Amino acid sequence: MSVTIFVADLAEFSPLVEAARGMAGVTLAPPRHGYWRIQAAGTLALQRKALGLRVALWNSALSGGIRGRLVEYTNDRIILENEP
Amino acid sequence: MAESLRLNGVHHTARPTWKLKETVEFYRDTMGLPLIHCVSARGWGADNHPDFLHFFFDSGNASTIAFFYYLGTSQPEHLIHHPRYDSDATHTAWRVESRAELLAWRDRLEGRGVPIMYQIEHEIVESIYFRDPNGYFIEIGTQVRPILPLDIADAELTMRAAIEEEQRRLSAGLGRLQHVEAIYQAKGAALEALLGAAP
Numbered sequence A: 001m002s003v004t005i006f007v008a009d010l011a012e013f014s015p016l017v018e019a020a021r022g023m024a025g026v027t028l029a030p031p032r033h034g035y036w037r038i039q040a041a042g043t044l045a046l047q048r049k050a051l052g053l054r055v056a057l058w059n060s061a062l063s064g065g066i067r068g069r070l071v072e073y074t075n076d077r078i079i080l081e082n083e084p
Numbered sequence B: 001m002a003e004s005l006r007l008n009g010v011h012h013t014a015r016p017t018w019k020l021k022e023t024v025e026f027y028r029d030t031m032g033l034p035l036i037h038c039v040s041a042r043g044w045g046a047d048n049h050p051d052f053l054h055f056f057f058d059s060g061n062a063s064t065i066a067f068f069y070y071l072g073t074s075q076p077e078h079l080i081h082h083p084r085y086d087s088d089a090t091h092t093a094w095r096v097e098s099r100a101e102l103l104a105w106r107d108r109l110e111g112r113g114v115p116i117m118y119q120i121e122h123e124i125v126e127s128i129y130f131r132d133p134n135g136y137f138i139e140i141g142t143q144v145r146p147i148l149p150l151d152i153a154d155a156e157l158t159m160r161a162a163i164e165e166e167q168r169r170l171s172a173g174l175g176r177l178q179h180v181e182a183i184y185q186a187k188g189a190a191l192e193a194l195l196g197a198a199p
């Protein structure tokens, strides 16, 4: 099973999409019904500095929905893993 | 053709105050909102209703902010505004039409000694926050981008996921929602059902 982050196709969330584009082992599917789909096998990690998201957005970065579970969500880093 | 019933903006919101002079000076002079109406009345209606002043300041676009000043009363403990996130959830946010105007308000208020607590760009609004003499939390914001059809659909999806997940938890004896992760997961499951599993 893989890990997924859905991202609403709204301007303020575009840094998430841009970051996913360059990540090894991550597939990015263009919006359907308004949501991008960022997917990886096993684990997905995001760094706030690399994304350049301001604080309010970092703290709602996953609001599009996820498949998987959060193993870390700090001010600097988000790590999602497969459901066990 | 059926007429649709809709509201047309704010006439007034109202709060109690026990600081008459400070409140009038803040809204009328510091903020520059015209004082446009004042009711001065003998107490009536409810039992033991005190005599009162009920006064209104023009906050633009035909909206007002109003206060009640109850004569001969002291502020009850439960109406003292405690500066905490949950008390501050009750607040007034006024709209300005550009970021330049927002910054001009920031300058005006700071120039008159009102500390700006935060300036935050949220998803759809950028705002400054400050307090009035009662401690009430006040916001002035400017819309960052228009509301899009996706905002509306996304809000509906989030609410549905949150309510369904909470109902599921309550049925299972787990209590109300505790963490936002459960909402993200419920929404992700709903979206995967809608979009199908990825290729």
Ligand SMILES: [Fe+2]
Pocket: B091, B093, B139
């Ligand atoms: Fe607000």
